[in-house]
Amino acid sequence: MKKVAALFGALLFVSSVDAGSTSSKETVIQEEETFAIPAKPEIVEKGQIGEILSRIEKAGFKIKALKMVRLTKEQAAEFYREHKNKPFFDSLCTYMSKGRVVVAILSGPDAIKRYRTLEGATDPKKAAKGTLRGDFGTDREANAVHGSDSPESAKREIRFFFSEFETLANAGQKHSAPQKNFAR
Numbered sequence: 224m225k226k227v228a229a230l231f232g233a234l235l236f237v238s239s240v241d242a243g244s245t246s247s248k249e250t251v252i253q254e255e256e257t258f259a260i261p262a263k264p265e266i267v268e269k270g271q272i273g274e275i276l277s278r279i280e281k282a283g284f285k286i287k288a289l290k291m292v293r294l295t296k297e298q299a300a301e302f303y304r305e306h307k308n309k310p311f312f313d314s315l316c317t318y319m320s321k322g323r324v325v326v327a328i329l330s331g332p333d334a335i336k337r338y339r340t341l342e343g344a345t346d347p348k349k350a351a352k353g354t355l356r357g358d359f360g361t362d363r364e365a366n367a368v369h370g371s372d373s374p375e376s377a378k379r380e381i382r383f384f385f386s387e388f389e390t391l392a393n394a395g396q397k398h399s400a401p402q403k404n405f406a407r
């Protein structure tokens with residue numbers, strides 16, 4: 224019991240260093256979750272899901288939840304609503320609903336920023352080799368993968384696709400029903 228208390232104390236100390244100290248050079252990088260679409264429709268069609276998931280795991284991300292769904296055009300429009308006034312919006316919604324996609328929750332230190340780096344630039348032609356878009360993307364629209372761009376987006380996008388039960392956030396307890404029904 225004493226050992227447990229000592230360990231807890233040590234953890235609190237690490238947290239307090241993170242919380243406020245300006246004198247200490249020690250920085251504790253926050254563990255966070257991000258939402259990802261590791262396979263947009265053309266990746267599922269080409270059979271490259273496994274290769275991309277393997278890259279994600281090798282880059283140090285933990286896959287916390289994973290499933291395959293088929294969006295309706297209306298669901299794609301709701302998901303990408305921030306782009307509704309962009310000239311590419313209708314085409315984007317048609318593309319994202321033309322086949323199944325793989326959706327996932329990833330976790331790791333600084334996961335949102337690090338996963339965006341792993342993705343590469345939006346346009347695969349401008350994305351560096353070794354990034355997911357650089358290696359698997361086709362064009363500016365069919366660019367292989369998606370990742371949340373902020374903690375607020377990650378929260379919204381995780382909840383858009385996953386129920387509490389599927390996130391395992393409440394393992395062993397009563398769970399809520401999935402919020403949405405997606406076709407398979």
Ligand code: RTP
Binds near residue numbers: 365372
């Ligand atoms: P994402 O949201 O999918 O992770 O991509 P992103 O942040 O890098 O790019 P964003 O500007 O949010 O665009 C969302 C998705 O729309 C498609 N797109 N098409 N035709 C075009 O000019 C164009 N621009 C963007 C891509 O599928 C992009 O991922």
Ligand code: MG
Binds near residue numbers: 372
């Ligand atoms: Mg975006």
